[in-house]
Amino acid sequence: MDPGLVRAAQGGDAGAIDDLIDALVPLVRSIAFRVAGAPAEDASQEALLVIFRDLHALRTPEAIISWASAVTARVVSRIDRGDRRHRETETALDADRPAAWFDTDAVEVAEVLRRLATHDHQLLVLRDLHGYSEREVADTLGVPLGTVKSRVHRARRRFREEWNR
Amino acid sequence: MRDPLVEPFDPIARLRVLAAALPGSVIAERTLDASFDQVWQVIADLETMTPRYEHNVSTVEVTDRDGARATILVTTRTGHTETMDVRLVLGWCLMHSPSTVVAFAARDAGNQTLLAHLELNRTAQPASQTGSSADAHDKLMDELHTIELLSQTPDTPPTL
Numbered sequence: 001m002d003p004g005l006v007r008a009a010q011g012g013d014a015g016a017i018d019d020l021i022d023a024l025v026p027l028v029r030s031i032a033f034r035v036a037g038a039p040a041e042d043a044s045q046e047a048l049l050v051i052f053r054d055l056h057a058l059r060t061p062e063a064i065i066s067w068a069s070a071v072t073a074r075v076v077s078r079i080d081r082g083d084r085r086h087r088e089t090e091t092a093l094d095a096d097r098p099a100a101w102f103d104t105d106a107v108e109v110a111e112v113l114r115r116l117a118t119h120d121h122q123l124l125v126l127r128d129l130h131g132y133s134e135r136e137v138a139d140t141l142g143v144p145l146g147t148v149k150s151r152v153h154r155a156r157r158r159f160r161e162e163w164n165r
Numbered sequence: 166m167r168d169p170l171v172e173p174f175d176p177i178a179r180l181r182v183l184a185a186a187l188p189g190s191v192i193a194e195r196t197l198d199a200s201f202d203q204v205w206q207v208i209a210d211l212e213t214m215t216p217r218y219e220h221n222v223s224t225v226e227v228t229d230r231d232g233a234r235a236t237i238l239v240t241t242r243t244g245h246t247e248t249m250d251v252r253l254v255l256g257w258c259l260m261h262s263p264s265t266v267v268a269f270a271a272r273d274a275g276n277q278t279l280l281a282h283l284e285l286n287r288t289a290q291p292a293s294q295t296g297s298s299a300d301a302h303d304k305l306m307d308e309l310h311t312i313e314l315l316s317q318t319p320d321t322p323p324t325l
């Protein structure tokens with residue numbers, strides 16, 4: 001995504017904001033769907049409101065995708081926690097392929113994610129759902145690279161434990 | 166069944182997001198007693214209709230048009246002229262210059278239409294400092310009411 005478009009939007013250019021909305025809607029809907037486990041248009045709209053309300057605070061326009069992804073995951077997760085019920089599953093997970101976890105039933109994945117701590121949830125969405133590098137996750141969340149490495153390891157272990165519960 | 170991930174983004178939601186990104190902007194919403202087509206006919210007719218619901222505007226001239234994008238020259242009642250960029254698609258109209266932003270969003274509601282309206286005037290003092298946010302909102306509501314009347318009788322000026 002063009003960082004110039006993001007900078008123009010941050011500067012209050014209404015046309016750039018309009019174009020940036022178009023650019024981010026598919027991303028936000030996709031993440032909302034994955035996190036909530038179903039089309040979540042209301043949650044997507046709420047996430048977009050937060051993204052554009054806080055856009056001026058984004059210091060690195062080049063990071064717009066990872067930042068907007070993290071904001072969306074956080075907002076949708078918060079909303080989703082409040083209105084979804086627990087569902088059990090017996091599906092097995094391939095411990096060696098975390099990214100494949102998200103190819104299984106999205107509803108069940110979302111339910112397990114919801115049971116994790118928020119920072120574990122965010123890490124897994126960014127790292128394994130969206131395939132960000134550990135460096136990109138570190139930049140997005142504003143934590144050291146070494147911290148991301150250890151937290152991802154722990155978050156995956158917790159996810160497996162919750163999944164098999 | 167249509168894929169919800171590729172559905173057009175709701176114009177009313179788009180206007181609210183735009184407002185979130187534009188501190189100082191004022192928005193108003195009203196359900197108009199007119200069909201979506203009637204309302205959108207008024208909004209899309211920039212040259213004829215804008216001066217009829219926006220009393221600060223004397224004339225609007227479309228100077229360039231390329232699909233959904235256009236450029237307009239707006240002349241106010243005081244003689245000030247301003248060039249604005251326009252994006253006009255069904256249900257969404259955005260007009261903006263460095264100093265002014267105006268937007269309309271419409272959603273079909275059966276025999277009625279939900280119409281939302283946003284304005285931002287960067288040359289004026291922020292409403293929060295002048296205490297005029299209520300006045301600004303009233304102005305938008307008046308314009309929405311006028312648009313409702315124009316939509317019901319698009320060929321005649323409204324009786325206010």
